[in-house]
Amino acid sequence: MSTSDVTKDGITGARPDRDALTGATRPGRRRRRRGEQLMVPDAEFGSYYGKPVLNQVPWAESDIAGYLFLGGLAGASSGLAAGAHVTGRPALATAMKLTALAAISGSVVALVHDLGRPARFVNMLRVFKPTSPMSVGSWLLAGYGPLAGAAAISDLTGLLPRAGTAATLAAALGGAAVAAYTAPLICDTAVPAWHDGYREMPFVFVGSAAAAAGGAGMLAAPMAQALSARRAAVAGAVLETLALYRMRARMGLAAQTYDRGRAGRLMKAATTLTVAGATGAVLLGGRSRLAAALSGAALLAGSACTRFGVFCAGTASAADPKYTVVPQRARLRARAGDLADREEPADTVRGN
């Protein structure tokens, strides 16, 4: 009776045949297995040939992470535009309105690109479904986009100033919703690194949005009018950093995906750029035009890195069954309220 297995990595457990040594004992399979368990207890979990439980997120990273970034930038820019408009900072107001229009146009292009063709976006507006953040978001975009456009065009051309003001204020409200809704958009999935952060993600996203919009203001507006942009940028950077820290601390196992691989590198870059940009804004933003522009650019880049990092962490957590199985198993154990499970032999010899 043979006890060898044909596995993906070749044949295991084969008898030594003619290479057998007299008097040598075969290393016990059982002992080895037990040793492995002790060394990496948390890595032991059952899976089907290590295949992911979830199907991978089908969105192109450049499209959807780009959409998250641009949507946030647009939304928060509209807020700053309204503030500047109302308090009489015309240069900042114009810069922010144009940023908002450009960013929301870019985000819609990214969205349509991911769908394949423009007619498919129209299908989004067939129904309104509050259970679908994507449906809610489509309606938000359909409302907010034209407002941001009207605000920018009225500002540039000087036409219909009253309507322009109304559009600017309405766009600020819609923009806040656009910047925040993208968190439920990605968290309302089974992807562990997204879903398990649903409490903090909106704060990460609006913080990141404010940092980006403030950065854009520092980059585009003269220093004399950019104080509010700097404040918004710094406040946003602080909120984003704290919310991220809390999210990763509370998330459980899936938080690992924010430390590892491409997502880990992006998140590290995001933190570095955001902290550097915010520090620059505080120390030099009001003194040197060049330093203000550089800090602004760093904040924009930091916000983009955050969105791409969050996206990558999500796809990484969907690709590894560990992030699905281990927390669910732990939940079941906690519910059953006993650890006797672990002693059962059926539990230790699992799958492949």
Place this chain on the structure above:
Amino acid sequence: MTLDEQPRTGGEPSRKGFFTDTSVCIGCKACEVACKEWNAVPEDGLDFTAMSYDNSGGLGADTWRHVAFIEQRQPLGGQETGVGRTTTTVDLGMPLPRPPGADTGPEERGEFRWLMSSDVCKHCTSAACLDVCPTGALFRTEFDTVVVQQDICNGCGYCVPACPYGVIDKREGDGRAWKCTMCYDRLGAGMEPACAKACPTDSIQYGDLDELRQRADARVERLQEAGITSARLYGRDPHDGVDGTGAFFLLLDEPEVYGLPPDPVVTTRDLASMWRHAGVAAAALLAGVALAFAGRRR
């Protein structure tokens, strides 16, 4: 109120479902073939996966039934010959053969069991795919199954990461989402789904969900009594994370061994809380911006 508790008015068909009893599955893949044939599902690669006899890998846009194969060094359970026979055997006094490994212990015994299971869309009572679909392409039928309307789906792909079981997926080249329909067209004509029809061992059973649940309870009890202690039902409980599934399973090991999530929860269960948090965040953004403009003008 879950689907199961909703009162049925006259004329409405009862909730239909699948009970997949993996303990009698022989891994013939007749279900995979029948599904592809009936639903005209395109070919998606004829591969050697090196995962035992599995060559379809997992559920997706072009695999609506997937037979999993798991090889384990474990006995199936205590086994006796002649179980269920009415006639008793006569002892002829012949020497009995010793079972392999009886003298050498478990290491040499070569114990082996081969688990096979035909996976399918669970047709969840609380279906995340259906909840998140922005176009309304995914809908619940009169049989309480979950079906994509292909003329409405716009290929946004939101349903794909929403499904906690990794069932639905986007079809390459087509861009729209596809999955098991429980043969909606056949159900309407009073026929059973193609996979259940083709299954030679009745591992796939189709019928009224209530009745299937009773049948499954009896079956698992019988297996337990026969010494197969690892037998368990998966998706049977109407109070689990997806409020029970329309397609449920009898498994012989933990769900994750078959590539199934051990405790799936429909993501939209937390959606109200998500919206609340997002609302607070949006308000915080507006307040923060307003504060940024407060104070001395510069």
